[in-house]
Amino acid sequence: MSEQHSEQYEFKAEIKKLLDIIIHSLYTHKEIFLRELISNASDALDKARFEQSRSTEMASADAELAITITTDAEGKRLTITDSGIGMDKDEVVDNIGTIAHSGSAEFLRKVAEDQAQPDNIIGQFGVGFYSVFMVAAEVTLTSRSHHPDAKPVRWHSDGLGSYTIEELDEDLPRGTSIEIVLREGEEEYAEKERIEAIIKRHSNFISFPIFVDGEKVNTIPALWREPRFNVKKEQYTEFYKFLTYDTEEPFETLHISVDAPVQFNALLFIPQKSPMLFDVNNIEYGLDLYVRRVLIQRENKELLPQYLGFIKGVVDTEDLPLNISRENIQENVLIRKIAANIHKQILDRLLKIASNEPERYEQFWREHNKLFKLAYAQFEHQDKIKDLVRFNSSHCEDASGLVSLQDYVERMPEGQNEIYYISGQSREAIESSPHLEILKRKNLEVLYLFEPIDEFVLESLRAYGEHAFVAAEHADPAQLEAISSDEEESKEELTEEEQRDIDGLLKAMQDILGDRVTEVRSSKRLHNSPACLVNPDGGMSSQMQKIMHLVNKDESIPQKVLEINPQHQLTRNLLHIYQQEGSNDFIRKTTEQLFESALLLEGYLNDPHALVNRTFELLQQSSGWYAEAHQKE
């Protein structure tokens, strides 16, 4: 054969690194290299079938779409050939010379990040084409693109530092062929039985025939088109592992068959583990869309709302034209109908698990809630979502407990109309909040929200039944009056004179704080704490306010109401001082101190210097008075 001269290229540094790990890996399941090559061949065949379905002019138009494997035990060789889309020279350089694709890049990042043993994680990632070097001493890839005028190309490498590439003058049938010369010790991969066993284990669901030395090996039809009663649990699990490379069983399987108003079959899985979420707004998700068994698009996002992005699976419909373009999928009414049906079925299944197997549902929630909570942004199916969300609450023994809104409402005592919540970084932080005091005293359950998104969830859900969600700081003490509490309130009533003077004291405190507060007023909500900050009526909750400040890069402190507990001993003491001397320097310092302490508790105090210095001054003064008082005795 006449050949043009071949050109030699060095591998890029990152590929060298990947190859070095792969070649020196002691990984015991090297057989997955075949899964990777067959998966690439299948993708190439899917693309060829896709082009065929839209009558693109192609080389070898009549070739059967199949994968052909030949073994040569004597020559220690294995060849994998497909009649797929093929590659021209530029495509080989671009595709085989890069690891920008998901599997390998992720693999390298994980190895670098975790210092993890590559051997343990190599099987979890599709490390793609290069995994062939786990078993190969030499690899020759020959490819002929489907473009009618393309020239065949040959790529050759021993995986060590460089590769050669050349265009061939003779024409070849469309597709790609990978010839592997096995390394010493890896001869088993040139044995027919071994190869057949590997295919059965990892590639049984490939939708194209796979021939090994002339015999067809894979026999399983598209599982999602089988009637449900025909499919065994093990087959679902096997298909799930094939689809996701997960090593565990799926958490839940949904096999859906619908005939009207739109025909489709779907096989969907909820994995046990959530995907790695670095950025929930930027995750890869979607369902594989087939039209009459032809793969039209992997990870189609129109079929699944983002908040259910942890779900994996395939959808196959008879009702769309095969030549639908990927762009048209987006506006297609049938796709929307399929998506709506799938959406509803998934939620119904989750509701069923939540009511029949609450503990198992909690397991789901713990794993997938981060993504699921993005449901706050969509307004469809809100009633179902309300029954699916879970939070920690004051009813739980510790921060790991979960309650449903239904449970909460069932526990509500007579007279309680609202569902109370409070946000904070931890259960401890939340439980020390003065805003909780009145609710605790009335024995009312409060939802504890630990993540910023939680408040968005409640804001958008607004109410459960007729019970509105209300931040603890907005709980109206007047309304709570009606609810009886276990503890008898041991209020020491203020005398008429004290009541009058306390108004004067509050006014004096307000003058001291000026426009740092909207008002200083007497509190009905406090019990143990002397003071707290609350939002002026109808404002957003503090947590929400903080998020908005963060978003707007605003560091200013919002104006709030300072509430003073008139029953507190500190207030009583201040009142006596005020009655004797009017507003003086001690009242000024104490007011500043109360205000800044409340700011500190709310997380607003940017600079604690003044607070600390004032603490020293007040301690010095009060210890002086103490010493004096005791001397006199």
Ligand SMILES: Nc1ncnc2c1ncn2[C@@H]1O[C@H](COP(=O)(O)OP(=O)(O)OP(=O)(O)O)[C@@H](O)[C@H]1O
């Ligand atoms: N048999 C083949 N026919 C046509 N193109 C191929 C074939 N094998 C590989 N390629 C091309 O080379 C690219 C790189 O393949 P590789 O196996 O390294 O990664 P990948 O398949 O893209 O990613 P991943 O392994 O994460 O799924 C493929 O995306 C494809 O474009």
